[in-house]
Amino acid sequence: MRRREFITLLGGAAAAWPLAAGAQTLHSEGALSSWNDGAAKQAIFDFVRATIDRASPNYVSPEDRIAVFDQDGTLWVEHPMYTQVVYCLERVPAVVARKPELKNVEPFKTVLSGNREAMAKLSLRDLEKILVATLTGMSVEEFNAEAKRWIENPRWNRPYTELVYQPMLEVLRYLRDNAYKTYIVTGGGQDFVRVYAETVYGIPPEQVVGTAGGTKYSYAKDGKPFLTKDAKLLLNDNNAGKPEGIYLMIGRRPYAAFGNSTGDRQMLEWTGAGAGARLKMLVLHDDATREYAYGPAQGLPDTKVGIFTPALYDEAKSKDWTVISIKNDWKRIFVFE
Amino acid sequence: MRRREFITLLGGAAAAWPLAAGAQTLHSEGALSSWNDGAAKQAIFDFVRATIDRASPNYVSPEDRIAVFDQDGTLWVEHPMYTQVVYCLERVPAVVARKPELKNVEPFKTVLSGNREAMAKLSLRDLEKILVATLTGMSVEEFNAEAKRWIENPRWNRPYTELVYQPMLEVLRYLRDNAYKTYIVTGGGQDFVRVYAETVYGIPPEQVVGTAGGTKYSYAKDGKPFLTKDAKLLLNDNNAGKPEGIYLMIGRRPYAAFGNSTGDRQMLEWTGAGAGARLKMLVLHDDATREYAYGPAQGLPDTKVGIFTPALYDEAKSKDWTVISIKNDWKRIFVFE
Numbered sequence: 001m002r003r004r005e006f007i008t009l010l011g012g013a014a015a016a017w018p019l020a021a022g023a024q025t026l027h028s029e030g031a032l033s034s035w036n037d038g039a040a041k042q043a044i045f046d047f048v049r050a051t052i053d054r055a056s057p058n059y060v061s062p063e064d065r066i067a068v069f070d071q072d073g074t075l076w077v078e079h080p081m082y083t084q085v086v087y088c089l090e091r092v093p094a095v096v097a098r099k100p101e102l103k104n105v106e107p108f109k110t111v112l113s114g115n116r117e118a119m120a121k122l123s124l125r126d127l128e129k130i131l132v133a134t135l136t137g138m139s140v141e142e143f144n145a146e147a148k149r150w151i152e153n154p155r156w157n158r159p160y161t162e163l164v165y166q167p168m169l170e171v172l173r174y175l176r177d178n179a180y181k182t183y184i185v186t187g188g189g190q191d192f193v194r195v196y197a198e199t200v201y202g203i204p205p206e207q208v209v210g211t212a213g214g215t216k217y218s219y220a221k222d223g224k225p226f227l228t229k230d231a232k233l234l235l236n237d238n239n240a241g242k243p244e245g246i247y248l249m250i251g252r253r254p255y256a257a258f259g260n261s262t263g264d265r266q267m268l269e270w271t272g273a274g275a276g277a278r279l280k281m282l283v284l285h286d287d288a289t290r291e292y293a294y295g296p297a298q299g300l301p302d303t304k305v306g307i308f309t310p311a312l313y314d315e316a317k318s319k320d321w322t323v324i325s326i327k328n329d330w331k332r333i334f335v336f337e
Numbered sequence: 338m339r340r341r342e343f344i345t346l347l348g349g350a351a352a353a354w355p356l357a358a359g360a361q362t363l364h365s366e367g368a369l370s371s372w373n374d375g376a377a378k379q380a381i382f383d384f385v386r387a388t389i390d391r392a393s394p395n396y397v398s399p400e401d402r403i404a405v406f407d408q409d410g411t412l413w414v415e416h417p418m419y420t421q422v423v424y425c426l427e428r429v430p431a432v433v434a435r436k437p438e439l440k441n442v443e444p445f446k447t448v449l450s451g452n453r454e455a456m457a458k459l460s461l462r463d464l465e466k467i468l469v470a471t472l473t474g475m476s477v478e479e480f481n482a483e484a485k486r487w488i489e490n491p492r493w494n495r496p497y498t499e500l501v502y503q504p505m506l507e508v509l510r511y512l513r514d515n516a517y518k519t520y521i522v523t524g525g526g527q528d529f530v531r532v533y534a535e536t537v538y539g540i541p542p543e544q545v546v547g548t549a550g551g552t553k554y555s556y557a558k559d560g561k562p563f564l565t566k567d568a569k570l571l572l573n574d575n576n577a578g579k580p581e582g583i584y585l586m587i588g589r590r591p592y593a594a595f596g597n598s599t600g601d602r603q604m605l606e607w608t609g610a611g612a613g614a615r616l617k618m619l620v621l622h623d624d625a626t627r628e629y630a631y632g633p634a635q636g637l638p639d640t641k642v643g644i645f646t647p648a649l650y651d652e653a654k655s656k657d658w659t660v661i662s663i664k665n666d667w668k669r670i671f672v673f674e
Contacts (some may be wrong), residue, residue, distance in 0.1 A: 063535070063541055140584060181543075190585075190588075191588075194588050198400075204400055205587070205588030205589055206518075206543075206586070206587045206588055206589065208588070212585055214581065214585075215581050215584050215585070216577075216581070217577035217580050217581055217603055217607070224610050225580070225603065225606045225607050225610050226610075227580060227581065227584055227607075234571050234572070234585065235571070240553075240554035243554050243562070243564060244551065244552050244553070244554055244564065247477060247552050247564055248527075248549055248551075248552070248571065249543070249586060250542070250543045251527075251528075251531050251542030251543055251545070252542055252543065266554055266562065269562045270554070270562050270564075273561050273562050273563075
């Protein structure tokens, strides 16, 4: 069997097989088919070519090929509200059913009222209370089962897990096919995203870095040990917390980083501060017709969720980061299209 | 090419290639050659056979094959003193050279005196001060370079990196050849062990879980970002901290766990509390001639470093954990033999 056939046989599995990449195989044929030709698509192809070709001055050995992706707004939809926040709000009735004393206490009272206008006015402190009440205090197994049930049984027209960006799935696949190890680095809850990341993105739990709380080890009456999710914050995986979280959980500087908001700024800076070829990309939501349009960079509407400031846009331009325009760079947006 | 040849061609790389294991390949020929025949060696073979055979009721899919290993006393020597503690003590002169005001301050004064008897009497609080002074406050790059230099230039007869247990390297290799992902879960410093784990054990940084401090993201005068190691403890990866650390960093319950002291107890309990076949093993240092003998289980001498209590021994027996006797189970101990 010649190498060419051998590599073909391996197919997707080649991603996990360092030698395949060491052998300078470039899997680009048919890759990124939902992308329009342009600077963004070309930047991805150029980066991969430069880092997997042994003859390139920017060659990266397979074990160092780390790529990190923000989730909300980068891999899937974050509007009108982050998926996990919706989960927490919807869990409130179940929490109150177990602790009836919360029924007339704010912010639980407002959430129970179902008054969306009042809910939109809840403060960050209120939101924190809701997160603590709905995400901590239970065993890790209970949490996982509950979150899994929720994510698989949506109450809307379409499951969240289908609101994934097809072009980004293609980038994940293309990088993996070239021996890159792909990680999610999200401001969302690490435990929450781990529940579905393998199914949705092909990313295993150990490659999900997110905002993380502690757990507490203890024993049931029968002596069986269990872990309880507690409210102690170990990692706030946003802004400077992203490079800090990457260092803690991965221990290597990524070669590629993808984000879409100011919370991803430091992750891209930290990635870009390494030597050699580094790919830094930001998704700009500029397509009100096919998805959403928000910034406020480039005169786009200013929203509360997923802020892309003009300052971030300027930094991207000055540091040679690539801004992905959903409107111009993506031929197709969603997996279900 | 028939499957047999194909697998042989893959060699060590098969470990990273899930399909190889999915195809029920058992790599046992010539494995564990430094082990004497006996219950311990058999337990490892039985466990692997039971978990990789698709027809077995205890079959484990490749992505779930996680094995965790304590480091000090399990993978390499921990006597007369943990490697990292020696590193910290030896770094004291360099720290004092930069901060001369510490010269006459305890515990630095005692360490500088070189009086081993006085040093042995330092309290845990003193030791903490030394750890903070020698392991934090510098950029992650400075720390990595310094620790690497030290580990590669030993001042004794033999580098630490050669005081590795050959039988355990064979277990690591055997598990990887059967698609297990091997992790170190150590009470030692995560950053410290990551410096050499890839070279010494073939374990990449992202598969080292250890006691971890925070880092702080900031900018140099030229605008370049850097991370500084700070003294904030995020994870004390000992005792209950081990399952908590596994949940934080890996997010899956291991199928195999190896330890040697009371600090590993909860890691083995947590591993054993999962369904199906789980391998739980403890190394007992009972060979004063070829290595060290300490317990105090089984009437072995009571030492401060790497305590294996009679209670742990009883728990191991009652829960069907396997105790590895260095004296009886290991034909050869060190890599250099």
